Amino acid sequence: MTDRRRINGPPGETIPPFFDDADRAPETAKGRFRPSNAIRKMFLKTGVTPSASGSAYLEISTSAKPGASGLKLSCSVHGPRSLPRSAPFSPHLVLTTHVKYAPFATRQRRGYLRDSSERDLSVHLETALRGAIIADRWPKSGVDIIVSILEGDQERETSRSQGDEVWEMMNALSGCITVAAAALADAGIDCVDTVAGGVAALVQDTDGDESQPSIVLDPVPSEHAKILAACCVAYLPTRDEVTNLWFRGDVPASDMELYNSLVEKGIQASRNANRVLVGCLTESVGEGDTS
């Protein structure tokens, strides 16, 4: 007697298909299709969530390689609003940042609860924004900044990119900073300057030690054979100040030049992103005047 009420699986065991792709060319880094001092194109728009006091959407173009997707971020800012009665007195605006990958954003599914890397990203974001906001103009109030990463910056098809998650986190952070700054401006929260994120990395383009490592802006891990070090910078261009610096890699301490030029390039990437940010903000102000 078979069970007809449910859709059952096959009765015997099955073997998942395993495709022998040994004859295909081995997966190699596809190389970079833009100059080393250019960041990928980005699209930024403010005011996308009507119910929030400020919001922004950021999309970074996909790289030239098919199958790799760009970063898509949406940020909403709620507040400033008064703190709940139970909260202790605060002489400043209390900033709460919340970064969450959508469950479908990355190759491996993310749960609905924030995991430690997402919490880590939100602390980085908080540090970057806290320097930009003039927090003492809003005592006893709080603002929530919520960034959803709708699509991560990941290659879909290969298993090659093991251990790239760390570098992708840096790319995600720089996007988060830029989109959150746009949303803060949209919400009309006073900032000393527009802060934008930028990433620079020290990469090696071919496997093997003979090639000289070079510094590129806005690295995509799948485009390079190996990333040796990277740094993510949140930068205020008019004040020429850095609110958040996150460096990771393995650099000899005697080579301060290398480290300094990496930070310089990170600042350059951040300046480029900032140009997009300022363009977007002026555009939205212009729209407001005409309507």
Place this chain on the structure above:
Amino acid sequence: MASTQHHPSHVLLSPAELAYLHDSLLLVPPIRPDGRGPNDFRPLVAETGILPGANGSARICFADGTEAIAGVKAEVERTARRAGDDTVFLEEGGGEAGDEREEDGEDGEAGPGALGEASGRKGERKGEAAWVELTVEIPGVRDDDSGTVFVAAMLSEALLADGELVRRLWINRRFHWKLYIDIILISPPLSYPLPLLSLTTHLALLATRLPRLKSEGDEDPFFDDDWAAAPYLFPRSPSRGRPAARPPITLLVMAVGNNILFDPSKEELAVADVALAVSVTSGASQAGPGGNAADASGPSQRSLRLLSIRTIDPPSRLTPPGVANAANAAYGAANLNNLGSSAQQQKAAEARTAETEAVEGVWRAPRGGASRAVLAALVGKVLEKGGVVDEVLDALEAVDLG
């Protein structure tokens, strides 16, 4: 809200006290509240091997009463196979694998020569970040609190950055050690606990021993049950009996104006312009081939490597601002109505400057970020040859690893 409750900014200092502290730290040389020099660490008590149930353990107690315990436990775990990896080892003959194992045996003894040999094959032994699991517990704080997560992420980032630690966990192509590092702060967090936790982890890893492997090649691992024969995870060089390679350490460094202060206390962090956590390690690869020379010429020959830098959100941004006389109702700002219009405007202008410009002696939480020059100076100071890192590593070397 939860993050604000334990936040180190909640030192209860008034704006006047903060201004005083800030000004004294701005002096050249800076005057720190506990009388230390700018590069001095707080004195500490350290011991290792305190937990008999762990592979390695350490306890560090700072003079201000903060105390942490770290325990390292290791388990054998099967290495996950991935499509795309070279999953051919089942077909491979035993002979080649056996040769390799013999080399590994030398590596375990860690003569300087063996290290050099091993570095040639390092590409082959590859670890994964998932082989190390690090947890931090800070009393009075939820363990999913973002501050705790940040500290844990920073510590594990330093451990994983150069891939040296996970490479040591490789047993054979089918098995690896999984290392669990559990760090518990015993005392309440009287200061930002990062340097304490990092130094404790460093010592615990130095004291960690793994059972000696008896099996060969890719067969199921089988270990010597003699604990006395267990090699250290970070093997020592035979000439001095000290570890040749060392796990990384993370230092906290802050700047007030152009003054750079190491190991800031809670009160000092409350007036910091910028605070950085910098992770460094002393290079193993360079020390290996010329190991004897490095040993002879002492610790100043150490080649440091920079692994990670993170900006710590300085709690000074959350401190309450002072009120300048010009903006203070008790000092005439309320009497504006009684004055003539020109005087009124002037007063109003003064009140505005009080909001935008710094008034001497009146505390205001720092705005904006840190200039590039200050950041570069901070990192440069940490990486200086014969600087604080060397001092700290020397001090930790003196700890008896039992």
